[in-house]
Amino acid sequence: EVQLVESGGGFVQPGGSLRLSCAVSGFIFSDYSMSWVRQAPGKGLEWIAYIITSSGTIYYADSVKGRFIISRDNSGDSLYLQMNGLRGDDTAVYYCARMENLHDPLDYWGPGTLVTVSP
């Protein structure tokens, strides 16, 4: 059974940092690209980052470029999102999602982890 589980969310002050993790199981992690998608309270879905299988290709949404870093550990079946310079508008549930390749659908999602940025 394919499973993705995010962790690392919580409360952080503006300007602070947080590192999210996504542990996967039930499939060969190194065969799949991954994305992070977030959803602010009561709002729609916003894609924020993509990483290819080998980490050789990475893309970010403009809203997080220069502040967030996506990475992966294929030997540990884990995906990460390092979030720096956090702002109030970064408050959201953060989901990791699996995809085969760029332009493919996000076919499995984790349950999400909530990040709250507040003084």
Next chain:
Amino acid sequence: SYDLTQPLSVSVALGQTAKISCGGKNIGGENVHWYQQKPGQAPVLVIYRDAYRPSGIPERFSGSNSGNMATLTISSAQAGDEADYYCQVWHSSSAVFGGGTRLTVL
């Protein structure tokens, strides 16, 4: 940037057919994916590449895409279909989501 426009809400009577639109410039030339999200849950892929259903998704869910509009069709709508639905495309190496449509089954 590329914009996808969805109606905020769609209502359908129990057992009838619901259609949710997703408008975008020349969207017919893109692969459109659709996700269902119920309150407090993660999104679930219900249609990919315009019209394909992942395993486990009922045949009542179908999709089409042409010109400037993609459409998700839900036949014989059930109470359990009440959810938010999002269309999504990849454009210039970025995933773009529509704003989402709240489906209400009356």
